[in-house]
Amino acid sequence: xxxxxxxxxxxxxxxxxFDAEHFFDGYKESPxxxxxxxxxxxxxxxxxxxxxxxxxxxxxxxxxSITEKVFKKIHTPLGIxxxxxxxxxxxxxxxxxxxxxxxxxxxxxxxxxxxxxxxLTQVIPNIALKLGMRVLKSQDGLKKxxxxxxxxxxxxxxxxxxxxxxIGKNAFAHKGGVHIDAMLKNPRTYEHxxxxxxxxxxxxxxxxxxxxxxxxxHAERIGLKISKNDVTKALEEVKALEAAGYHLEPADATISxxxxxxxxxxxxxxxxxxxxxxSLDVGRVTSKAVVSLDVDGEAVTESAEGVGPVHALDGAIRxxxxxxxxxxxxxxxTNYKVSVIDTRDATAAGVRVFTEFSDGEKQWATTAVSRxxxxxxLKAIVDGYIYKLNVLGDVSLRRETARTT
Numbered sequence: 001x002x003x004x005x006x007x008x009x010x011x012x013x014x015x016x017x018f019d020a021e022h023f024f025d026g027y028k029e030s031p032x033x034x035x036x037x038x039x040x041x042x043x044x045x046x047x048x049x050x051x052x053x054x055x056x057x058x059x060x061x062x063x064x065s066i067t068e069k070v071f072k073k074i075h076t077p078l079g080i081x082x083x084x085x086x087x088x089x090x091x092x093x094x095x096x097x098x099x100x101x102x103x104x105x106x107x108x109x110x111x112x113x114x115x116x117x118x119x120l121t122q123v124i125p126n127i128a129l130k131l132g133m134r135v136l137k138s139q140d141g142l143k144k145x146x147x148x149x150x151x152x153x154x155x156x157x158x159x160x161x162x163x164x165x166x167i168g169k170n171a172f173a174h175k176g177g178v179h180i181d182a183m184l185k186n187p188r189t190y191e192h193x194x195x196x197x198x199x200x201x202x203x204x205x206x207x208x209x210x211x212x213x214x215x216x217x218h219a220e221r222i223g224l225k226i227s228k229n230d231v232t233k234a235l236e237e238v239k240a241l242e243a244a245g246y247h248l249e250p251a252d253a254t255i256s257x258x259x260x261x262x263x264x265x266x267x268x269x270x271x272x273x274x275x276x277x278x279s280l281d282v283g284r285v286t287s288k289a290v291v292s293l294d295v296d297g298e299a300v301t302e303s304a305e306g307v308g309p310v311h312a313l314d315g316a317i318r319x320x321x322x323x324x325x326x327x328x329x330x331x332x333x334t335n336y337k338v339s340v341i342d343t344r345d346a347t348a349a350g351v352r353v354f355t356e357f358s359d360g361e362k363q364w365a366t367t368a369v370s371r372x373x374x375x376x377x378l379k380a381i382v383d384g385y386i387y388k389l390n391v392l393g394d395v396s397l398r399r400e401t402a403r404t405t
Contacts, residue, residue, distance in 0.1 A: 002037060006044035017103070018046040019081060024058045027066050035073060042076045048103045049076050053092055056085030056115060064095035071100035079103030082118045084110060089118040094126055097133075108152045109160060121149045125166045129193050143199030166198055173203040174214075175249065180204055181213040206238060206248055206255045218252075219259050222391055226263060234262035244369055245341040245350050251367035253357070253387035260390060269296050269389045270321065270382050277309045277374055291316040291378075295324040310336065310377045317378070321385050330360040331388050333381060338373060353377050357384040362392060 002018075009016050018041040020026075020034075027034040038049050051067060063082070071078060080096035080103070082089040093104055104127075110119035125142060128135045136142065146167040153160050162169040172195040174180045183190040187202070195202050204217040212231045215238075219226040226234070237258050238248060248255055260266040273292040280286055289312035292301040300323055304315030314333050321328060335356035340349045353376040356365045364387055368379035 002040050003044045006041060006046055010045045015047045016045065017048045017050060017079070019050045019052055019079075019105075021052050022054045023051045024053045024063060024066055025055055028062070031069075035070070038070065038074055042074060046076060048079050049074060050079035050081050050103060050105060051096065051101070052081040053083060053089075054081075056083030056089065058082075058088075058092060059086070060088060060091045060095040063092040064099050067096045067099040067101055077102055079105060080118075081105040083112065084115040084117065084119075087115075089116070090122045090126070093118045093123050094131070097127060097131065109149050109156075109158065109164075111152075111156060111158075121145050121167050122165050125193070125198060129197065139197075142197055145198060146200050166193075167200060169203065169250070171195070172200060173249075180217070184213055184217060206258075215255075215259065218255055219263075222256050222259070224259065224263065224265070226259060230259075230262045234258050237262065241369075245352060246367060246369050247352060247354075248367065251354065251365045253364040253366045253391070254368075254383060256364075256387060256391050257383060265390075267390055268386075270294070270386050272378065272382060273299070275313070275316075275378060277313055279309055287312040289313040289316040291320055293317070293320045293382075295320060298324065300324060309374055313374065313378055314381055317381050317385065325389070328359070328385075328388065328393075331357060331385070332359075333384065334358045334363070336377075338376075341369065351376055353380045355380045355384055357388070359388065359392070364388075364392075 006016050006018065020038060020041070023034060041049055051070065053063060063080075067078065067080070078096075078101045080093050080101040082092040089106075089110070093106065097104065104118070104123060106118035106120040106123050107116065108120050110116035124135050124145065127133050128139070128142060149160055149167050160168060163171070165171060172191060174183050174190060179190060187194070191202070204214045206214045206218055212235065215231050215234050216226060241248065257266060271294040273294060275289065275291045277287065277289045286305055287307070287309045288303060288305050289309065290301065290303040291313065292299065294300075300320045302316045302319035302323065304312050304319055306312030306315050318332070333355055337354040339352050339354075341352055342349050348371060350369055350371045351373050352367060352369050353373070354365065354367050356363060364384070366380045366383040366387065368376045368383065370376035370379065
């Protein structure tokens with residue numbers, strides 16, 4: 001059947017890649033028969049012979065050993081197709097490549113039936129950066145991996161885990177004080193590859209444990225040189241906030257505002273005077289918010305309706321900001337998350353709000369904590385706009401950033 005099928009396709013001008021389903025399991029049961037199938041496909045003109053770990057149950061030692069034996073008997077280029085049922089799809093792929101396979105099948109972010117296929121966002125950089133083989137047409141293609149993976153994950157309604165190798169938000173994140181200090185002096189101490197090769201950024205997480213080095217590094221990223229005394233002030237605020245339930249690591253904008261306050265550069269360009277939110281069921285549930293702000297010293301009151309109280313609150317704040325700064329039209333809230341700090345207090349528990357913003361070019365995040373979910377939301381949203389005005393919109397900071405980069 002293999003011969004007849006391939007000869008028929010070849011006679012019609014079709015190039016054939018022969019996927020040997022269940023090859024590794026079959027080889028372990030009957031190596032002679034498995035090899036006869038491959039040799040038949042080779043004789044019939046297959047362009048590539050792909051060895052498949054269809055059940056995903058083989059170990060890297062098995063895949064490597066069997067591929068090596070096949071490579072010695074077959075003259076047609078070999079390929080590898082693995083599944084991740086044992087969490088070894090990437091390792092098995094690399095084992096086959098090391099033994100001669102040059103055609104690799106996989107999926108972005110490991111999509112696939114059951115536990116998925118070999119994740120190309122891990123396979124590609126491993127082959128390119130660890131094995132030193134050419135994988136993509138250009139080495140610059142590596143820098144697009146994270147962007148392409150994020151797009152595919154979005155289309156598939158998935159999220160790339162923060163701890164995803166090479167492209168996750170935490171792949172090159174550093175936290176502990178001694179850890180950060182060593183990494184800043186020599187990145188190789190805690191980074192196995194240069195993140196710039198992958199088009200991703202190194203993240204220096206600021207927390208009570210991160211210490212002075214993290215704050216100094218963060219200040220440099222926004223174009224500021226912070227003194228030792230100001231670092232101490234900033235670190236004290238970090239400790240106080242984390243004791244209150246804040247989780248600052250992902251909230252880069254909140255950290256920037258802490259640094260500005262410590263340095264005396266913080267400008268309270270948005271100050272909340274009063275706010276009011278209500279939700280009504282009048283045949284349909286609707287929410288309305290009214291917010292009064294001082295915007296650069298000018299009193300502004302705006303209202304907005306929304307599908308929920310936070311949506312309405314965001315709408316009212318945004319309307320007040322745009323009245324004074326219409327050029328911020330593209331700045332908007334893009335993500336909003338809430339987590340409970342202590343579940344023992346049930347509905348009276350403190351909550352932590354995390355928000356993400358974008359102006360079409362840059363993204364930033366803020367966080368706030370309160371026992372009132374609306375108050376925490378208000379604080380986080382307002383801080384998001386204050387960051388845009390104080391950091392991204394501050395001409396002096398932009399100039400200072402340009403001088404330091």
